[in-house]
Amino acid sequence: MKKVFVLIIALLSGVAAFAQEFRCNVTVSHQKIQGANRQMFRTMQADIYEFMNNRKWTEHVYTYDEKIRCNILIRLDEQISSDEFRGSIQVQLTRPVFGSSYETTVLNIKDNDFRCKYVEFQPLEFNETSNRDNLTNILAFYAYIVLGFDYDTFSPEGGTPFFEKAQSIVNNSQNASEKGWKAFESERNRYWLIENVLNKSYSDFRKCMYSYHRQGLDVMAQKPEEGRSTIATSLRDIQSVFRRRPSLYILQMFFDAKSDEIVNIFSKSFPDERNRVVAILNEVDPSNGSKYKKITESEDL
Incomplete structure (x- = not known):
């Protein structure tokens, strides 16, 4: 009996050692495609879920609670042929904030250049050195993007190895017929x-x-003023990037994920800090100016 118990513990330890990285929710929306095989889309969603969650993406060990939380929404707008589809993919990464129950949105990006082939019951296979399958190339690209952004929030430029893997996928896809991989096709x-x-x-x-x-953010639960001050200073780094090149894609991505959160953070700030932050925000993200006005309209502390 003792041997059986030891064997069970060993097996469970082996599973834990190789625990995958993601808790990724996957949704495939197909309402715009009429007369198609609905079961096929359910199978596609299940296959993508398995691809994201059951594949080992890193050499690191994760507990269940440490797994990276993300969402993938694929909207299929058109069925080009029996096994080819066009639409969009939206990827969202959230991250728990230390000492609180709050989860912050790190990344919220929509890619309208989604085009793929999918054959029901055919395994999804990803090859890091080729561009044979656009579906798995896109999924792997965003898996590494999510990993890179998550790691960057825990250590300075900690996500570099994963961003480099994403870059390799882009480089290997330069001969792909599908859009989204080449510099001249779009600025975003x-x-x-x-x-x-x-x-x-x-x-x-x-x-x-x-x-x-x-x-x-990770400091704010215990030292709200100190944490908020650091966030205000970090926005100066965004301002620095903006002044180098205002139209950068990553700037749009940052404010797509963070604009509402920034309003909530600094609505509780001191008047001088609020005014400094709003001045930066109005410069670097003028399209959300009406939103940022709520910061200065909040009551003085």
């Missing part, structure tokens, strides 16, 4: 996403991602 696609992240000229962006989350 997968090519420019990874180019912006790894470009040393914009390294202050990644500096902000670390200080905003690890030295700012």
